[in-house]
Amino acid sequence: MRIEYFQLIDRIIDLDLSNLTIRGEAAVPTASTIFEGHFPGHPLMPGVLLIETMAQTSGWLIIARTKFEKMPFLAAVKDAKLRTFVKPGQLLTVSSKLVHEGSGFMIAEAGITAEGKPICDASLTFRVMPFPSSTFRTSMEELAQRLAFPVEAMANG
Amino acid sequence: MPSTFETVANIIAETCDIPRETIKPESHSINDLGIDSLDFLDIAFAIDKAFGIKLPLEHWTQEVNDGKATTEQYFVLKNLCARIDDLVAAKGA
Numbered sequence: 001m002r003i004e005y006f007q008l009i010d011r012i013i014d015l016d017l018s019n020l021t022i023r024g025e026a027a028v029p030t031a032s033t034i035f036e037g038h039f040p041g042h043p044l045m046p047g048v049l050l051i052e053t054m055a056q057t058s059g060w061l062i063i064a065r066t067k068f069e070k071m072p073f074l075a076a077v078k079d080a081k082l083r084t085f086v087k088p089g090q091l092l093t094v095s096s097k098l099v100h101e102g103s104g105f106m107i108a109e110a111g112i113t114a115e116g117k118p119i120c121d122a123s124l125t126f127r128v129m130p131f132p133s134s135t136f137r138t139s140m141e142e143l144a145q146r147l148a149f150p151v152e153a154m155a156n157g
Numbered sequence: 158m159p160s161t162f163e164t165v166a167n168i169i170a171e172t173c174d175i176p177r178e179t180i181k182p183e184s185h186s187i188n189d190l191g192i193d194s195l196d197f198l199d200i201a202f203a204i205d206k207a208f209g210i211k212l213p214l215e216h217w218t219q220e221v222n223d224g225k226a227t228t229e230q231y232f233v234l235k236n237l238c239a240r241i242d243d244l245v246a247a248k249g250a
Contacts, residue, residue, distance in 0.1 A: 075195055102205055103214040105198045125198055 045086035054110035072126035080122035
């Protein structure tokens with residue numbers, strides 16, 4: 001994670017556009033000013049950032065589904081369950097599945113595990129719209145490359 | 158089998174916690190029932206699933222924004238239900 005840059009996914013491990021699923025990997029940093037505040041002497045990954053981690057993973061799935069034509073923006077979080085604590089240094093596996101493709105919106109069910117144990121899950125609604133600018137789209141394409149975004153899967157999906 | 162309006166009204170009542178008896182065919186989902194755009198996504202999701210369709214919200218919104226349609230044409234419930242019936246019929250055609 002580049003947690004201070006709010007980039008919470010390190011790598012996309014798997015993208016399956018026939019089943020509309022994605023799996024990513026996220027390594028919680030061993031140190032961050034975030035942990036100095038949350039909490040002093042008892043560092044824990046904030047639950048809201050776990051939700052954002054699920055949202056970003058789901059977002060990449062949506063970007064792939066729309067063949068990089070549209071950008072998802074988180075609109076609603078439902079039934080979020082933060083089941084256990086996450087500590088600095090833990091390696092997380094983030095999964096998401098698109099369960100509905102509406103007109104201008106999509107819904108994903110996402111979850112995080114660590115060493116096979118469930119950490120959290122939520123239902124996420126995204127507004128989906130054309131990229132606001134070509135500059136923004138280019139930035140996202142560059143970020144996708146850093147995450148090993150499987151472009152060939154998008155082309156074949 | 159419930160009518161399209163009954164199904165839609167029940168969806169709205171349950172999704173937005175609006176008393177069922179206040180939901181009428183003449184009700185405007187935004188102006189009368191106070192449903193905002195985010196709430197409407199939940200309603201659209203439920204309608205899409207219930208009827209096996211995809212409400213063309215983007216197209217409707219664009220038509221309203223372009224002045225080619227009024228919100229009444231799409232968001233007064235009896236009109237919304239007519240659109241739903243058309244989409245269901247088109248799916249079966």
